[in-house]
Every structure is written in structure tokens, then in C-alpha cells.
Amino acid sequence: xxxxxxxxxxxxxxxxxxxxxxxxxxxxxxxxxxxxxxxxxxxxxxxxxxxxxxxxxxxxxxxxxxxxxxxxxxxxxxxxxxxxxxxxxxxxxxxxxxxxxxxxxxxxxxxxxxxxxxxxxxxxxxxxxxxxxxxxxxxxxxxxxxxxxxxxxxxxxxxxxxxxxxxxxxxxxxxxxxxxxxxxxxxxxxxxxxxxxxxxxxxxxxxxxxxxxxxxxxxxxxxxxxxxxxxxxxxxxxxxxxxxxxxxxxxxxxxxxxxxxxxxxxxxxxxxxxxxxxxxxxxxxxxxxxxxxxxxxxxxxxxxxxxxxxxxxxxxxxxxxxxxxxxxxxxxxxxxxxxxxxxxxxxxxxxxxxxxxxxxxxxxxxxxxxxxxxxxxxxxxxxxxxxxxxxxxxxxxxxxxxxxxxxxxxxxxxxxxxxxxxxxxxxxxxxxxxxxxxxxxxxxxxxxxxxxxxxxxxxxxxxxxxxxxxxxxxxxxxxxxxxxxxxxxxxxxxxxxxxxxxxxxxxxxxxxxxxxxxxxxxxxxxxxxxxxxxxxxxxxxxxxxxxxxxxxxxxxxxxxxxxxxxxxxxxxxxxxxxxxxxxxxxxxxxxxxxxxxxxxxxxxxxxxxxxxxxxxxxxxxxxxxxxxxxxxxxxxxxxxxxxxxxxxxxxxxxxxxxxxxxxxxxxxxxxxxxxxxxxxxxxxxxxxxxxxxxxxxxxxxxxxxxxxxxxxxxxxxxxxxxxxxxxxxxxxxxxxxxxxxxxxxxxxxxxxxxxxxxxxxxxxxxxxxxxxxxxxxxxxxxxxxxxxxxxxxxxxxxxxxxxxxxxxxxxxxxxxxxxxxxxx
RNA sequence: GCCGGAGUGGUGAAAUGGCAGACACGCCGGACUCAAAAUCCGGUGGGGGAAACUCCGUGUCGGUUCAAGUCCGACCUCCGGCACCA
Numbered sequence: 009x010x011x012x013x014x015x016x017x018x019x020x021x022x023x024x025x026x027x028x029x030x031x032x033x034x035x036x037x038x039x040x041x042x043x044x045x046x047x048x049x050x051x052x053x054x055x056x057x058x059x060x061x062x063x064x065x066x067x068x069x070x071x072x073x074x075x076x077x078x079x080x081x082x083x084x085x086x087x088x089x090x091x092x093x094x095x096x097x098x099x100x101x102x103x104x105x106x107x108x109x110x111x112x113x114x115x116x117x118x119x120x121x122x123x124x125x126x127x128x129x130x131x132x133x134x135x136x137x138x139x140x141x142x143x144x145x146x147x148x149x150x151x152x153x154x155x156x157x158x159x160x161x162x163x164x165x166x167x168x169x170x171x172x173x174x175x176x177x178x179x180x181x182x183x184x185x186x187x188x189x190x191x192x193x194x195x196x197x198x199x200x201x202x203x204x205x206x207x208x209x210x211x212x213x214x215x216x217x218x219x220x221x222x223x224x225x226x227x228x229x230x231x232x233x234x235x236x237x238x239x240x241x242x243x244x245x246x247x248x249x250x251x252x253x254x255x256x257x258x259x260x261x262x263x264x265x266x267x268x269x270x271x272x273x274x275x276x277x278x279x280x281x282x283x284x285x286x287x288x289x290x291x292x293x294x295x296x297x298x299x300x301x302x303x304x305x306x307x308x309x310x311x312x313x314x315x316x317x318x319x320x321x322x323x324x325x326x327x328x329x330x331x332x333x334x335x336x337x338x339x340x341x342x343x344x345x346x347x348x349x350x351x352x353x354x355x356x357x358x359x360x361x362x363x364x365x366x367x368x369x370x371x372x373x374x375x376x377x378x379x380x381x382x383x384x385x386x387x388x389x390x391x392x393x394x395x396x397x398x399x400x401x402x403x404x405x406x407x408x409x410x411x412x413x414x415x416x417x418x419x420x421x422x423x424x425x426x427x428x429x430x431x432x433x434x435x436x437x438x439x440x441x442x443x444x445x446x447x448x449x450x451x452x453x454x455x456x457x458x459x460x461x462x463x464x465x466x467x468x469x470x471x472x473x474x475x476x477x478x479x480x481x482x483x484x485x486x487x488x489x490x491x492x493x494x495x496x497x498x499x500x501x502x503x504x505x506x507x508x509x510x511x512x513x514x515x516x517x518x519x520x521x522x523x524x525x526x527x528x529x530x531x532x533x534x535x536x537x538x539x540x541x542x543x544x545x546x547x548x549x550x551x552x553x554x555x556x557x558x559x560x561x562x563x564x565x566x567x568x569x570x571x572x573x574x575x576x577x578x579x580x581x582x583x584x585x586x587x588x589x590x591x592x593x594x595x596x597x598x599x600x601x602x603x604x605x606x607x608x609x610x611x612x613x614x615x616x617x618x619x620x621x622x623x624x625x626x627x628x629x630x631x632x633x634x635x636x637x638x639x640x641x642x643x644x645x646x647x648x649x650x651x652x653x654x655x656x657x658x659x660x661x662x663x664x665x666x667x668x669x670x671x672x673x674x675x676x677x678x679x680x681x682x683x684x685x686x687x688x689x690x691x692x693x694x695x696x697x698x699x700x701x702x703x704x705x706x707x708x709x710x711x712x713x714x715x716x717x718x719x720x721x722x723x724x725x726x727x728x729x730x731x732x733x734x735x736x737x738x739x740x741x742x743x744x745x746x747x748x749x750x751x752x753x754x755x756x757x758x759x760x761x762x763x764x765x766x767x768x769x770x771x772x773x774x775x776x777x778x779x780x781x782x783x784x785x786x787x788x789x790x791x792x793x794x795x796x797x798x799x800x801x802x803x804x805x806x807x808x809x810x811x812x813x814x815x816x817x818x819x820x821x822x823x824x825x826x827x828x829x830x831x832x
Numbered sequence: 833g834c835c836g837g838a839g840u841g842g843u844g845a846a847a848u849g850g851c852a853g854a855c856a857c858g859c860c861g862g863a864c865u866c867a868a869a870a871u872c873c874g875g876u877g878g879g880g881g882a883a884a885c886u887c888c889g890u891g892u893c894g895g896u897u898c899a900a901g902u903c904c905g906a907c908c909u910c911c912g913g914c915a916c917c918a
Contacts, residue, residue, distance in 0.1 A: 183913090183914095225837090226836055226912085226913085229913085230835085230836080230913055233834090233835060233913075234913090236917065240918080257917095259917095259918065260918075308916065311916080336918095337918080338917065338918085340917085341918075342918065354916090355916055356918085358916095426917075427917090619844090620856085621845070625838090626911090627844090628843090628844060630844070632843090632844095632858070636856055637856085646871085696856095697845095697846065697847095700856075704854075710873095714873080775851090778850085778898080781899060823850060823899095826850045827850055827851065827899085829850080829898045
């Protein structure tokens with residue numbers, strides 16, 4: 009026997025990668041044969057400079073699918089690009105003195121090398137970087153069109169400010185009390201900025217979730233909660249001490265007769281007015297100032313408030329109730345004022361107990377009677393109304409409808425909808441982002457830049473300021489410009505756009521990444537969109553994935569796309585965990601993909617990330633597990649190379665040429681494995697079990713070959729099929745072995761193996777026989793045996809007869825091919 | 833607190849209501865070797881038994897069913913999301 013070449017992944021893989029760079033696997037350009045199309049996309053990375061294990065996992069899932077789908081005859085669009093604007097480039101610039109643009113493009117180059125080294129089959133000719141003017145010029149155009157339609161607008165608002173990032177953040181980008189990048193504190197600040205009217209699409213975004221059957225329920229639920237639609241009534245409570253009325257929002261109109269006070273937020277415009285009118289200006293001011301200076305956590309400690317000295321009138325019963333300023337009322341939700349029903353709202357209950365305000369029960373639960381004096385908590389569920397005039401005796405459900413009706417008839421209120429969702433604040437007080445294309449003119453105010461003047465190019469020859477602030481406001485040559493309207497002197501907007509704006513439409517641009525006369529080619533959009541399968545981390549459930557759904561609809565309404573939902577199917581992969589924690593520098597448990605690839609090769613890295621867990625679960629990184637994957641590939645290597653020097657016959661020998669029983673069994677197993685792997689990759693997306701099936705086949709081939717010198721057609725067919733099934737997971741080693749043993753068409757040009765269903769049919773099946781639910785025997789019966797024959801066979805078993813000991817079964821169940829169940 | 837998801841060997845995990853633990857890691861044993869590594873073969877949920885076998889076993893307690901990891905009800909634990917949203 010000749011000395012076998014050792015498995016040397018590094019040498020094999022780099023050689024194949026060079027070949028693939030010259031002749032990419034069937035790309036997805038507009039020309040070519042008509043075939044079913046598949047847009048497969050993975051969330052594009054921020055070019056930090058290095059890929060991490062999360063990327064390896066995410067992109068391996070995508071690449072396995074891409075290679076599989078190509079073999080199945082699809083034309084696959086599988087692009088890769090760079091989410092290239094963002095703060096780390098500025099931080100690096102300050103720390104290391106490299107310009108953000110240079111730093112970013114160098115990182116992109118480095119990461120592209122890493123991705124190629126993994127063997128990922130991207131359509132590199134679609135590559136894009138969002139920091140390129142050829143990309144963001146279209147975003148600026150969209151912005152101008154949104155401005156015209158009122159979707160983009162400017163307002164002064166209380167917003168989240170991240171001290172460390174030196175910028176404003178959207179609500180979605182604040183998690184707990186820290187910013188999404190992990191910084192704290194995030195404080196509240198009142199500032200002028202640009203917003204996109206996502207709330208105008210709240211209903212559509214919410215209802216659209218029902219059409220997304222290909223999304224995980226978890227993500228849909230998260231978006232539903234985030235949008236937070238609630239139906240209720242807005243009621244005007246006339247003010248006693250001044251003119252006008254206090255507008256409140258409630259979902260519990262059925263408790264209206266239980267109102268014993270009203271509360272308004274510290275930021276409510278009436279706070280000052282009511283304080284003055286009620287003669288308690290000093291107290292109110294002091295309270296408001298104290299509350300407003302608190303950070304969100306501090307503010308969430310307990311319920312407190314101050315009486316304004318003023319009252320409002322309950323429209324349904326004419327009662328005067330006091331108005332308080334309360335720390336727990338949010339200005340940002342509803343009207344910033346609430347009617348308070350202590351008996352039926354826990355917050356109001358706490359507040360009423362603290363300040364000695366009356367508690368009035370107006371909803372009684374079934375089966376017991378609430379007494380205000382003995383209540384220990386508010387009763388918040390539905391019940392039957394009491395002490396509610398004409399509505400007494402009605403159920404809560406009915407009363408909500410009837411009272412709303414009554415208020416509407418008297419002009420005292422109207423039904424309305426409220427959302428938890430806020431408009432998307434996109435202004436960032438940062439340098440490394442897409443400039444917002446407007447100017448500020450002393451005479452004309454805010455004036456949009458003409459569409460023919462785009463792009464407003466971000467200057468790249470800048471000096472970053474040591475303090476971290478954006479250099480744009482002080483960059484006179486850039487910031488000073490002419491007003492497009494009056495031609496007078498004007499200053500450019502120095503805020504840049506949230507980088508989530510770029511990622512909200514990149515998947516559309518991939519279909520015509522190099523087009524420079526328009527953002528999209530309508531024909532290409534129609535051809536590819538929506539994305540058939542999108543893969544990424546669940547952390548973007550209410551960030552990128554919500555923004556993209558919104559942006560797609562805006563572009564639809566602007567006439568750019570004909571599409572409601574951008575992503576038909578979504579796969580959210582779990583995190584990569586090591587030693588029980590997410591990989592992070594601070595925990596010191598990071599595995600560097602470069603080290604991994606150097607030691608084991610890309611194929612092993614790919615195989616392990618697919619084998620260790622199903623994609624949606626967290627993946628526990630294990631050095632031993634990686635080693636196991638490497639050993640499996642080595643095992644395949646040795647198995648296949650045993651044939652070196654002889655041409656391996658890879659065709660199915662067919663049922664006829666089977667020479668002995670073992671060969672027939674092996675051939676059946678090959679087809680069974682094709683069936684399993686095809687289903688696991690194509691339908692179930694359980695790549696781990698697909699790999700397990702291939703391993704079983706390899707084990708079976710080893711079993712058959714044990715002790716044999718000669719290798720029959722079935723063994724050769726099985727070995728070749730292993731290479732074909734394993735190719736999407738480990739493209740390098742399989743390509744290498746295929747070329748050495750078979751040559752002919754390259755493995756990645758070959759169609760996916762077909763299942764011969766007739767090969768799956770067995771003559772006999774083994775079935776379990778249960779007596780009273782316990783397996784007592786096994787019988788081997790012909791597959792086409794009737795139920796009666798199977799039963800007779802089972803009853804004839806000695807063990808079964810012993811169990812029966814002469815009794816006759818009370819009931820029998822025969823599931824052909826599975827088992828026989830006998831009940832005594 | 834509310835909303836999701838998950839609890840299966842020593843470990844990662846697998847199982848259209850039909851023989852729980854496929855596949856892999858680890859461990860144990862054997863072959864090869866002067867020896868070790870690598871490799872190949874075998875064993876490996878727990879209890880009992882020399883063995884044939886046998887009993888128990890998928891977070892807990894109930895239920896439906898000839899049959900439940902899987903369906904239903906209640907609960908416990910862990911993870912994730914939201915969190916004074918009126």
C-alpha cells in the first residue's frame with residue numbers, strides 16, 4: 009500500500025481558495041439560465057478588523073445553505089458587505105491617530121481575507137460598504153424625500169444621551185440603563201434632532217407580523233411588545249381653577265366612577281400653570297425640579313407626588329378631584345396625565361395610601377366583596393361594576409364599551425389608540441456617519457439640499473478632536489455653505505445619521521450594488537426580493553429588524569420598491585458560549601478564528617460550528633469537540649484516499665448489481681442518508697443532525713471495509729456520496745478528495761444527489777411487541793404483511809405467549825412498521 | 833410583575849404521540865507497538881444479577897391515551913426580552 013498523504017488542511021484549503029477566487033462558484037448575475045432564485049442573506053458585519061466566532065457560526069450557516077441550494081439548482085444571491093459607519097472608527101482614530109476612513113477600509117480588507125479563508129462563497133461583485141458616498145448618497149436622497157412627505161422631521165425632545173458615545177440614542181438602542189454597546193450612564197437630555205415617523209407605521213408593522221410565518225415566534229412577540237398597541241379612551245377632565253381641560257388616556261374606562269384624583273407628569277406643560285393657579289407654585293416647582301434631575305433608576309424608586317392645589321371635574325359624575333404631579337407618570341406615553349383609580353390600579357393604590365386619598369371600589373370580582381379599608385392591593389382584573397350610576401351591574405368588558413360611547417355622545421372623550429413605540433431619533437452628534445443633507449440658513453431656517461447636489465460628502469481629511477466630539481461643527485471649510493433657497497450664507501447640518509439607517513436598506517442595494525444612476529434596478533429588485541432567508545443574531549429583534557421593516561415600507565410609499573416585508577424567513581442563531589458565558593475580551597474566553605483555522609483548518613471550524621448544536625440554540629465552544637470534528641474529517645480523508653490510484657466509481661450501482669446482502673444494505677443506507685441530509689439542510693435547518701447522518705454513513709463504510717481488500721461498487725458509491733453530502737459543510741477537503749479520486753466536474757458544480765426511493769424499501773421490518781405498554785419481544789415481518797398477519801406473528805412469540813398465559817387480549821393495536829401493542 | 837423559550841446520561845445533544853439517549857465528546861477495555869502517541873475494534877443512563885434477564889428513568893405533581901420527552905392542567909427552576917406604558 010502506498011504511503012498515504014497526510015491531511016494538511018492549511019495547504020489544501022488555501023489552494024482551493026485561490027481557485028475559487030479565480031472561478032467563483034456559479035454566481036448570481038442577471039445573465040444565465042432561468043432557474044428558481046433564492047436570496048440568501050446573513051447580517052453584514054461591522055468592520056471591526058477581525059471576525060469572531062459569532063461571525064463564523066452565522067456565515068457558516070449561510071454558506072452551507074448557499075452551497076446546498078446551488079447544488080439543488082437554484083440561482084443564489086449570497087452577498088456580503090460592510091456596515092461601515094460607526095463610533096469605533098472614531099475611537100480608533102483618536103487613540104491611534106489613524107483617519108476613520110483609512111482605519112475602516114483597512115479593516116474591511118483584513119476581514120475580507122478572513123472570510124475568504126473560511127471558504128465562504130459570496131458574490132463579491134455585489135460587495136458594498138455603507139461609508140462609501142456611492143452608497144450613502146441614495147440614503148440622503150431617501151431622506152430628502154421623507155422630509156418632503158413629513159416622514160422625516162425635526163423637533164426638540166427629551167432624548168437618551170450616552171455620555172461615552174457622545175451622542176443621542178434611539179429608544180431601541182437603550183437596554184436597561186445602558187446603551188446597546190454596553191456603556192453607561194445613559195441620561196435624559198432635551199435636544200433638537202431629526203426623527204423618522206415610524207409611529208405612523210405602527211399599525212402596519214404590528215399587523216404585518218401576522219404574515220411573517222417564517223419568523224421565530226420569539227422575535228415577533230418582541231416586536232409586538234415593543235410596538236405596544238393599546239386601545240383606550242381619551243377623556244377631558246375640565247379644570248376647576250383655570251380654563252380648559254386635563255386630557256387623560258385610559259384603557260380602563262370601566263373604572264371611571266372610581267377616580268379619586270388625577271396625576272400628571274413632572275414634564276407636563278400644565279404642571280407650572282396648575283401650581284400657580286392652586287397657590288402652590290413653590291412646592292410644585294421644587295418637586296418638579298427634583299424629579300427632573302433624577303436619573304431613570306432613581307426616579308423609579310417608589311411613588312411620590314405633590315398636590316397642585318387645583319382640581320378637575322369627573323365628567324361622568326361631576327365630582328371634583330385633586331390633581332397631583334407624580335413621579336411615576338410618564339410624559340412620553342399617552343397624554344402625560346392619568347386619571348387615578350386606587351381601587352383598581354396598583355400604582356394609584358400605593359400613591360393613595362401614602363397621601364391618604366380615598367379609595368373607591370367600582371369593580372367587584374366574582375365570589376368576593378372588596379372593602380376599601382381592608383384591601384391590601386388594587387384589584388386590577390375585570391369584574392362587575394358597582395357604584396357606577398347607570399353602568400352598575402354591567403361587566404367590565406361591556407362597561408368599557410358603553411362608557412366610551414357615553415363620553416363620545418357628550419363630547420367628553422373619544423376612543424383612541426396608544427403605542428409604546430416612539431418615533432425613531434436618527435440624529436447622531438458624531439463624525440463617522442452619513443451627513444444629513446440639510447443646511448441651516450439664518451433667513452430661511454432649515455433648508456434641504458437639492459437632490460442634484462447630492463451626495464453631501466463627508467470630508468475625510470479631518471483631525472479628530474481629543475475630547476471625542478465631532479469635528480464637523482468646527483470644520484469651517486465644510487460647514488459653511490450657501491443656502492440653496494436664498495443663496496445667502498448658511499451652515500450645514502452637522503449631525504450625521506444613525507448607522508441603523510444604512511442597515512435598513514442594504515439588502516435592497518445588494519441587487520444593484522454598483523449602479524450609479526439610481527439606488528436600485530427595479531427589475532433586479534423584482535427578481536430577488538424579498539430576501540428568502542435571513543440569518544443573524546436575535547439581538548437585532550427590535551433594532552435592525554424593526555427598522556428594516558419600517559424603512560422598506562417607507563421606500564414602498566416613496567415608490568422605490570413594491571414590497572411590504574423585506575425578509576420572508578428569519579433564522580436567529582444562538583450565541584457562541586464558552587465556559588458558560590458569552591465570548592468576550594473582558595471574560596478572557598475568546599477563541600480567535602485565525603488560531604482555530606491555523607490549527608485545524610476552516611473545514612473543521614465550519615463543521616464543528618454546525619455539528620455542536622442546532623443553529624437557534626447557544627453553541628457551547630469545546631476544544632475537545634473541535635478536535636472531534638477534525639478527527640472525523642481525517643477519518644474521511646483516510647477512507648477516501650484508500651482508493652487513490654484507482655478511479656473511484658461514484659455512480660449508484662443500482663439495485664441490480666448488488667452482489668451480496670451487505671452491499672444492498674449499504675446502498676440503502678446511502679439513499680437513506682441522502683434523504684436525511686437533504687431534509688435536515690433544506691427543510692428542518694438542523695445541520696447538526698445532517699452531519700450526524702453523514703457520520704453514521706462513514707461508520708457503516710468503515711464497518712463494511714473492515715478486513716476487506718477489495719472494494720465493491722456499493723462501497724465506492726457510498727464513499728463518493730459522503731463527499732457530496734459533506735461538501736456544503738467542508739468544501740475544501742471534499743473538493744480535494746473528489747478531484748484526486750474522480751476528477752470530472754468539480755464537486756461544487758455537481759447537482760445534489762438524488763434519493764432512489766425504491767432503495768429505501770426493505771423486505772422485512774423488525775417490530776417491537778408491547779404487552780401492557782412494555783416491550784416484551786421483537787418480531788421480524790414482511791413489510792407488506794397485513795395487520796392480522798403481524799398480530800398473529802406477535803402472538804406466536806414465545807415471550808408474548810408466556811405473558812398472556814392463556815388469557816386473551818382485551819385490546820390490540822398494530823402500527824405497521826412500528827410496533828404491536830397488546831393490552832390484557 | 834408581564835411576555836417568550838428551555839429543562840433528557842459525566843458533557844454537547846437526538847427522537848412525524850409508537851422500542852428514550854442517534855451522532856459526538858469524555859471515560860473504560862482490547863488490537864497494533866519495545867513503548868507511547870496516532871489509528872482500528874468493542875463497551876458505556878441508573879439499580880439488581882455470574883448470566884439469561886429484570887426493575888427504575890426525559891424538572892415536579894396530576895390528566896388524556898393501548899402508548900407521552902412529545903398532548904392537556906397546575907407548579908418549580910434556569911435563560912432571554914420588556915419593565916411604573918395608565
